Amino acid sequence: MTALDTTRTSSVWFVRSLAKAMRDALSAGSVTRMLVPPRETVEDAAGTKFISMPAVSPDHDLYVNKVATILASPVPGRGATVTALVPMFSVSTGRHLGTLDGATVTNLKCAAVTALVTDRCAAPDSRVLAIFGSGVQARQQFLGVSAVRELAEVRVWSRDRTRTEAFARDIRTLSAAAGAPVDVVVCDSAEQAGRGVDILSTATTSATPLPVPSELPAHVHINCMGAHTTESRELPAGLLRASVVVVEDLGTAIAEAGASHAHALELDVLVSPASAGFARRRTVFASTGCAYLDLITCAHLVSHTPTPTHA
CATH class of the missing domain: 3.30.1780.10 (ornithine cyclodeaminase, domain 1)
Incomplete structure (x- = not known):
C-alpha cells in the first residue's frame, strides 16, 4: 500500500x-x-x-x-x-x-470539496460555524471550512455529550496548532447551535430531519454531509426547496437522495458565472459522493x- x-x-x-x-x-x-x-x-x-x-x-x-x-x-x-x-x-x-x-481518501476528499463549495457559496465575512455531529466527518467539516474562512466561533452539537466535548477539545487543539485559535462552544441543542450562524455543517447518521432552527440567516450556507437515502435525510424538505442546492452529480443525487434533488445544480456551476450572487443566498451542498x-x-x-x- x-x-x-x-x-x-x-x-x-x-x-x-x-x-x-x-x-x-x-x-x-x-x-x-x-x-x-x-x-x-x-x-x-x-x-x-x-x-x-x-x-x-x-x-x-x-x-x-x-x-x-x-x-x-x-x-x-x-x-x-x-x-x-x-x-x-x-x-x-x-x-x-x-x-x-x-x-x-474519503476524509480528505470530503474536507476539500467542503472547502471548495464553502469558498464559492458562503459569504466572504462568514465567521460563525455550527457543526451537527462529533465523528470523523464532523472533523473534516471543521478542517474544510477553516481552510477558506477565518472563523471566530465554532458551535458543536451532537446527541452524545461526551463525544461532543471531546470533539470540541480537538477543534481547540487543531485551531491553536494552525495559529488561528477559535472560540468553541458546546451547545445543549441543535437549535442553540444553529441559531444565527453563517455556515452550518451536518455530519450525522440521522434518518430523520435534524431540528434546524427556523431563524437561519438568509445568506446561510449549509454543508449536508451525513448519510441519506430517498426515504431519509438530515435536512427538512422545505429547507431544500427554499435553497440553492448543489450536488456532485445530479444523476447520483436523484437516485440516492430522491426527487427532492431534481432541481439541484452540479459542482461545475461553482466555476462558472452562474454562481455569482450565491454568497448572498441560502445555499445547500447536499453531498452523496461521486468517484470523480x-x-x-x-x-x-x-x-x-x-x-x-x-x-
Missing part, C-alpha cells in the same frame, strides 16, 4: 491545495471527460454492503476503484464497521500504481507524496 504522511496531508494547506485541484479539474473540463459509472452496491442477507466506485480519467492517466465493505453492525473486537481501499492503475499502460487507504472526486484526490495524494527511497 502506498505510504502517506498523514500529518501533512491532513493539514489546512493540503486541503486548500486539493480544493484547488478539484476546482482546476472542473474548470478545465477534465471531469466531463472522465468515465464514471454509477456506484454498485451488493447487500447480503445479514445487511452487510459491498461497494464499488470506479472512475477513469484520461487527463490524469488514472483509473481508480474505491471498494468498501460496510458491516450492518459492529463485530466485537473487530473495530470499525467500514473497510475501504482504493487501487490505482495507469490508463495508458495498465500498470498497477499502488493502493491507498479508502478512509484517508476520489480520483482527483488520489492523483493529488500521489503527486504530493514523496517516492520512497531505498538504501
Whole structure:
C-alpha cells in the first residue's frame, strides 16, 4: 500500500491545495471527460454492503476503484464497521500504481470539496460555524471550512455529550496548532447551535430531519454531509426547496437522495458565472459522493507524496 504522511496531508494547506485541484479539474473540463459509472452496491442477507466506485480519467492517466465493505453492525473486537481501499492503475499502460487507504481518501476528499463549495457559496465575512455531529466527518467539516474562512466561533452539537466535548477539545487543539485559535462552544441543542450562524455543517447518521432552527440567516450556507437515502435525510424538505442546492452529480443525487434533488445544480456551476450572487443566498451542498472526486484526490495524494527511497 502506498505510504502517506498523514500529518501533512491532513493539514489546512493540503486541503486548500486539493480544493484547488478539484476546482482546476472542473474548470478545465477534465471531469466531463472522465468515465464514471454509477456506484454498485451488493447487500447480503445479514445487511452487510459491498461497494464499488470506479472512475477513469484520461487527463490524469488514472483509473481508480474505491471498494468498501460496510458491516450492518459492529463485530466485537473487530473495530470499525467500514473497510475501504482504493487501487490505482495507469490508463495508458495498465500498470498497477499502488493502493491507498479508502478512509484517508474519503476524509480528505470530503474536507476539500467542503472547502471548495464553502469558498464559492458562503459569504466572504462568514465567521460563525455550527457543526451537527462529533465523528470523523464532523472533523473534516471543521478542517474544510477553516481552510477558506477565518472563523471566530465554532458551535458543536451532537446527541452524545461526551463525544461532543471531546470533539470540541480537538477543534481547540487543531485551531491553536494552525495559529488561528477559535472560540468553541458546546451547545445543549441543535437549535442553540444553529441559531444565527453563517455556515452550518451536518455530519450525522440521522434518518430523520435534524431540528434546524427556523431563524437561519438568509445568506446561510449549509454543508449536508451525513448519510441519506430517498426515504431519509438530515435536512427538512422545505429547507431544500427554499435553497440553492448543489450536488456532485445530479444523476447520483436523484437516485440516492430522491426527487427532492431534481432541481439541484452540479459542482461545475461553482466555476462558472452562474454562481455569482450565491454568497448572498441560502445555499445547500447536499453531498452523496461521486468517484470523480476520489480520483482527483488520489492523483493529488500521489503527486504530493514523496517516492520512497531505498538504501
